[in-house]
Amino acid sequence: MDGESLIEYPTDFPIKVMGRREPRLVHTIVEIVRRHAPDFDPANVEMRTSKKNSYLSVTCTVRATSREQLDALYQELCDHPMVVMVL
16 A cells, blocks of 8 residues: 555544643644644534543544645644643
């Protein structure tokens, strides 16, 4: 396959971001997502807290247009200090 994508673009692509519960976590994630997917609608954010309430899972479904777009988005999210994990 040599770097070929298994995903056909454009497509709706869910990205799950986990971080410690902090007041600006969701806002920060949405800002990053909108930099890479300007048409992202924050009203579609899904959130779930961990059992002990210390972590928050934030799922953002973006309209992905290329692998490069997703790679750049994942990289910026992973590099942010508030983010623990991106799936």
